Amino acid sequence: MSADFEPKSGRVRFAADGARAATLASLHRQPGGEVLRNRIFAGLLVAAVSIALLGLALILIDALLEGRGRLSLDLITGSTSSDADKAGFQQSILGTLYLIGFVILMVVPLGVGAAIYLEEYADKGRWWNRLIEVNIQNLAAVPAIIYGILGLAFIVRGPLGLGFILITGSMTLALLVLPTVIIASREVIRAVPPSIREGALALGATEWQTIRRQVLPAAVPGILTGVILAISRAVGEAAPLLLLGAATFVTFNPEPFADTGWTALPVQIFQYAARPQEDIRELAAAGIILMLAVLLLMNSFAIWLRNRYEQRW
């Protein structure tokens, strides 16, 4: 059989060998511009990642080296004090917990509600709905200090005039992370396939039943992830709180609705770090480690949630 396909003459055989060699050669890696460009580009990408990670690593190492000696239970139970050996973060930890608790209470219904409206009810052909959409995306990029000014002018003073109480901080932080929650929730709601909605509606379910029983349950894990990430951002904010009367030296536990002075973890760290005493600055470093640990824990929880309940369609 194969004999039929043997090239007849020497010249033909020679040409066939040549063709085969050319094919083989083209399979090998080609030296030249493309390969070089490929490597340069990959190198640039690695550099970008390294610079980002380097900054983070430096902060971490610096905080660890400086605050290492102060890591103890006193850090959590100790009160605000100018004596570094007695001082801790009890008031500010409690303050942060209150702050964040109220932020969650406010931001979840508002953010998810807005996302449901924009995804399920709003007619995207209408210009005002598109305007709302663009605005929400813009709001997500507004600096935190601007929200602080807003909170001071409208919530602490001005129309609401609540005074310098903790809950005003929660309200301002809720406004700050609301766009993030709305955007994240919309993404997840949009990811629920239209066929699920159609299936439910075709069974005679109302729009609200469809959203409540089919769309939201499928979107909840993603919404939770978005909320946790937004909250993580709120935990670390100090700038707007400074404007809202987060006092830097509070020696008693905060009350959310009383005008008795309050503080939060990042504000306290900021205050300790600004002190001239070396040992108090160590305390600030320990506070940073504490806060990073909290953030890391929250982010891990978000990742766990996402992996645990992620719905593949």
Add this chain to the structure above:
Amino acid sequence: MTDEARQREQLERDAMAQAAQGRSGPAIRLERDGGAERAPREVRETVFEIDKVTVRYSGVQAVRDIEFSIQENEIVALIGPSGCGKSTLLRCLNRMNDLISTATVEGKVLYHGEDLYGPKVDPVQVRKLIGMVFQKPNPFPKSIYDNIAFGPRALGMKGDMDEIVERALQRGALWDEVKDRLGQNAFGMSGGQQQRLCIARCLAIEPDVILMDEPCSALDPISTGKIEDLMLELKENYSIVIVTHNMQQAARVSDMTAFFTVELDEDEKHRTGHVVEYDQTDKVFTNPSDPRTEAYVTGKVG
């Protein structure tokens, strides 16, 4: 391999053997000379009277001047080339087109004499009576039980939910396959089972009419056969309208067939669907009166 998988494989082998015996041979053969005597269409109560229905998307005609009627306990097949508006028309029958904000419907869709597009009609109520099964099986990401129970719960149906679920699954010819794993996620079922689940889900709300939009296009021949058998059974109690690209399927199951064709407008930009022939299925397939139908069913075009 688990017992379950083995069992399913056995079932499929059985079905394959059945399919090889029964469902073979071309269903479409033209009768060149006049054709045999044909029993006239039985007169039953009219369910749908479609009267000069034109649907537009953003002002562009998708289908125009559709007119035909659907009787009780009949299977009506809508056939025709892609993009000819079969699904569009089907979605008019239970007001699913309302979900597309740019769609407008002109004309009347009379359901037992009542115009579905009348000012007082609530689309949610319409969909309770006229169920729909989609092209791609779309079970909810929940247990088999909850998939069935969703509709009755949403509608506030009275009665024992376990019973409702069992009855729906039995009528959907799925009970024996799933009765031991009602709590498992519906996504773990095979495609054919998922589609039968969707049919059972639709039966659970006890509709009057079932609309099917290419229910078998994503399924293998065995699952298709099961669903066709199911349709023939369901015909005893329901009216069924089915859109299909599979002409053998239309010929096998339907009593009446509507053939849609596409017309291009003057500048050949927009395609509009139109019904050229609506008649008893064996007439449409063996002795069509319109040359366009003949060209399509014999496979000369499309």
